[in-house]
Amino acid sequence: MKTIGLIGGMSWDSTAVYYRLVNDGVRRRLGGLHSARCLIWSFDFAEIEQLQRADRWDDAAERMIDAARRLERGGADFVMICTNTMHRMAGDVQAAIDIPLLHIADPTAARIRADGLRRVGLLGTAFTMEQDFYRGRLTERHGLDVLVPDADDRRTVHRVIYEELVRGRVLPDSRRAYRAVIERLRRRGARAIILGCTEIMLLIGPDDSPVPLYDTTALHAEAAVTMSLGQTFPDEG
Known part of the structure; x- marks a missing residue:
């Protein structure tokens, strides 16, 4: 081993x-x-x-x-x-x-591709959603079409991570906010959602999404x- x-x-x-x-x-x-x-x-x-x-x-x-x-x-x-x-x-x-x-992106992308999916939504910190180091790897190395939330939703997702989840706080209002973000990504064509922050799985589970979730952790x-x-x-x- x-x-x-x-x-x-x-x-x-x-x-x-x-x-x-x-x-x-x-x-x-x-x-x-x-x-x-x-x-x-x-x-x-x-x-x-x-x-x-x-x-x-x-x-x-x-x-x-x-x-x-x-x-x-x-x-x-x-x-x-x-x-x-x-x-x-x-x-x-x-x-x-x-x-x-x-x-971390490689096993996530491999599982998504094995499941026959290509267009995915990405949730994470503002750094992960907005900078190219993560989205670029998913796109260029693995051929995924990656959608991120709009600016207001990105701020919400980021704020919940840093002000709540990394402090051990899991709040129902934030779960509802994340559900709404996921639904908006689905309406834009996302067939799955990458939980691209290792704390998000503390807040969101399969019952919170109309499309499959891929927990990077x-x-x-x-x-x-x-x-x-x-x-x-x-x-x-």
Whole structure:
């Protein structure tokens, strides 16, 4: 079994879900008392959020690289960034280490394509929805047609993530707001919705959407289990 290196703490709530999912996945596949071999580097998210807000992405990249190198030195066979937004510097992280980085967008896109879908809506932080590092990979590498909410809806989605979900607050009004955003994306032609922030699954589930939801946290963790047990996750791009 390969050792998984998790770069977490962004937020710790979703990192805790990752930890549970990778251990559940190994136990489900191997049975008995088996659990995942993993290392976790967990950030103080307040520090990372300040760098994001100040547009200090180079400084954030340095911290992510340092975390990945620590995991590599600790014995990780591959690493994963347990958040969608910080995949903005995934290329820099991969270039700085000698072990693979499992990109969160790839298993998500592979599952969507395997299900025969192409046009999808994307929910996430403003950085994930508006910048090209994530949407571009889904489009250019995997051939997906990605829709994002309009400006007002993007502000709502982003605000709920940073003011509520990363603080452990799950509010019914916000669930209703997200349902409305999803419905508007469906009316524009989205045949599925990517939950492109690892906290959104704390708020939204299958009963909240008229189209299939693709939870990046669950799909990323599933792919990590596959890699840990000696199988390379298929590149569908």
